[in-house]
Amino acid sequence: MSTPFPDKPRIAIIGAGALGCYYGARLVKAGEDVHFLVRSNRAALMAQGLKVKTPTERISARKIQVYGSANEIGPCDLVIIATKATANEALKSILPPLLKPDTAVLTLQNGLGVEEPIADIVGPGRVVGAICYIGCMRTAPGVVSCSFPGLMTIGKFGKPAGERTQAVAALLRRAGVKCNAQDNLEAQRWHKLVWNVPFNGLAIVAGGITTDVLIADEGLKLLARRLMEEIVEAAAKFGHEISRSFVDLQFERTAMMGAYRPSSLIDFEEGRDVELEEIWGEPVRRAKSVGAAVPRMEMLYWLIKQRLAARNAALKAKARKR
Amino acid sequence: MSTPFPDKPRIAIIGAGALGCYYGARLVKAGEDVHFLVRSNRAALMAQGLKVKTPTERISARKIQVYGSANEIGPCDLVIIATKATANEALKSILPPLLKPDTAVLTLQNGLGVEEPIADIVGPGRVVGAICYIGCMRTAPGVVSCSFPGLMTIGKFGKPAGERTQAVAALLRRAGVKCNAQDNLEAQRWHKLVWNVPFNGLAIVAGGITTDVLIADEGLKLLARRLMEEIVEAAAKFGHEISRSFVDLQFERTAMMGAYRPSSLIDFEEGRDVELEEIWGEPVRRAKSVGAAVPRMEMLYWLIKQRLAARNAALKAKARKR
Structure with missing residues (x-):
């Protein structure tokens, strides 16, 4: 070039x-x-x-x-x-x-x-x-x-x-x-996951909720933080350092976003493809390949995957009825 | 006596x-x-x-x-x-x-x-x-x-x-x-959790599915096993040994149960109280009190808790409308 x-x-x-x-x-x-x-x-x-x-x-x-x-x-x-x-x-x-x-x-x-x-x-x-x-x-x-x-x-x-x-x-x-x-593009991508993995994922799994509802729920908010910590730990194994203050910042930013519908939730609810493998599957596989413990992220991946399969089956059944 | x-x-x-x-x-x-x-x-x-x-x-x-x-x-x-x-x-x-x-x-x-x-x-x-x-x-x-x-x-x-x-x-x-x-009543209670925690819980969180659908989903079936393993590890810290074959047996029994609706799912869907603290909250707290890692069980607890809160809010809103 x-x-x-x-x-x-x-x-x-x-x-x-x-x-x-x-x-x-x-x-x-x-x-x-x-x-x-x-x-x-x-x-x-x-x-x-x-x-x-x-x-x-x-x-x-x-x-x-x-x-x-x-x-x-x-x-x-x-x-x-x-x-x-x-x-x-x-x-x-x-x-x-x-x-x-x-x-x-x-x-x-x-x-x-x-x-x-x-x-x-x-x-x-x-x-x-x-x-x-x-x-x-x-x-x-x-x-x-x-x-x-x-x-x-x-x-x-x-x-x-x-x-x-x-x-x-x-x-x-x-x-x-x-x-x-x-x-360092890769490091940037891991940083982006810190928000995307919990908020896009939990919005779907928790039944289609906006981010304000998510962080108002004590358990889900704590869960979002635990998921972020798993990502931080996995990223560190690849040499990408994500600071504690970056994690904190995600919650501050989210609080300012109001009743925000994460893009994956919109895709899920409108019957479109969801970036399941890119946002959850691949990070889980990469983390596990270097021995990082990501039990919650993997659980979230499985739960979203099942919800997507169920949604697709329902859409198919509906299409057949027409 | x-x-x-x-x-x-x-x-x-x-x-x-x-x-x-x-x-x-x-x-x-x-x-x-x-x-x-x-x-x-x-x-x-x-x-x-x-x-x-x-x-x-x-x-x-x-x-x-x-x-x-x-x-x-x-x-x-x-x-x-x-x-x-x-x-x-x-x-x-x-x-x-x-x-x-x-x-x-x-x-x-x-x-x-x-x-x-x-x-x-x-x-x-x-x-x-x-x-x-x-x-x-x-x-x-x-x-x-x-x-x-x-x-x-x-x-x-x-x-x-x-x-x-x-x-x-x-x-x-x-x-x-x-x-x-x-x-040993306590050991028996931990044994019962091996089935109840994953199947009652995931049936709710995965959107109201019966056990046959649950074990037909590869991710959820693996997740159920991981949850069982967390319970086995926690129980062991209390001196209660749960065998590997007991875990396997749960899947064999479940396969024979067909399209079974776990009792907590029935309670959830019919608007009744769910034994949230007894089946998920208390086991999580006890496990953590002895240093057992139960990330998935805790995540499941939080997810069910949120779903219950959302259901109760919806029931309340419906009752007000009448």
Whole structure:
């Protein structure tokens, strides 16, 4: 990757869910050359564009470029993967037409082990991972309600951040995203799990509750802390130090979020795929592989897995009845 | 307790739930002098008596003696407590009028710490605990459907079984109950937890599933085993050895039970009290007090506690609407 990142890069965004629309709208609004690849709602997106509401802003991008196949888009300088890891199979055919020799591929996917399958397709050298601290929800095609814009941390897969990663971060900052490049992506991913594992998981297992209800329950709050401690201990075995104050901070932030529905709960309740393996399964397996004790995280994994299976069976039965 | 247990003891049974009706019907049918103390359905019980259906028998006791207060019954030789531990407060006024100097008080309550509050009322010397391995359900006042009659193990509180405990066991055997007296009641109670903790608990937390569904789920089945192992380890710290084969046996027995709804799940779903502290809370506290690691059992306790609180809040809201 010796050529410099262009000032006006050609950008492809794969997926127009909450994240794709949110970051896409910001990039379009900032005057970037953005090409959206979507599976559905293409006509609606072309007709209506994107509308994003945050607590302080309204961003509207009326004219956007929307495509139904990667070949129509062609080679780009930056590919942003905004689909869920559970839909990774499709990337095998989507990504190759979008690549130049030095295209950066940025994945916004959650959890552990999300860079590896992408690296298998495009090679490890160009993969950049993003950890999005954000609370947003797609309410209609192209329409996103963002309760908490937060920040984005990006890092190069398996290596310290280089010039290109820094350039991608700068591009996102120019579009109004609080973004910084860090040297240890893996450590950042473990940090993100500290919130995601307990709050996304318990919200589902405790019967579909928002985070305010969760932390108002004494037992669940203590359980969330115990789960966080397991993650801290497991991360430490991989050399990633997560401070006690970071754990405390999660509760302070959560208290400020009000009646927040974690994204996995929304996915669960709306019948969509949940990143079960990325957020719970893979962390449990990695922790156990280095001898870290994660009994509660494993129990949570099993409980979510069963709930998902039960939900899917119920959806199937309902579909058969129609 | 020097006087011998009478050949035809005067027996009081407190409560006409599934267990009170089941054992009561057997004792009445065997010609024993049984006096039922009930809070509700007195007229129905007097008019219709008791009807018990097991896989092999139909037991009908048409004429039974039913009372609304302990004073009407007066002193007995044996008092059988067939109400839940969650209703123990009432025993403070119920038990004293039923006592002679040497009355045996047999509690059928589930879990750990159920003898202590009774001993506080009647003195420890007369308390006998029963562990009922039974699957039965009250379907209407006085009507019990018993899918699995099982057996009953009784033991003296804090002491080896004496003559009187043996006499109570013999009385129950004469009434057709497979009953034996054991010397170590506490060890028996830990044995019972091996099944109750995982199956009663997970059935609730996993969204109201029967035991066949539970053991068909790979993760939940493994989780049930891990929970059992925690109980085995905790029990060992108290000097109670539970064998590996006993753990295996639980799964074999459960496989034969079919689509079984654990009693706590029934209680949970029908809006009744659940023995949260006796089956989960107290075992967790005792285990932790001796340094046994019970992370999964504690997590299960917290999850059930939250589900119960949510259920109670929903019931309250519904009652207000009426």
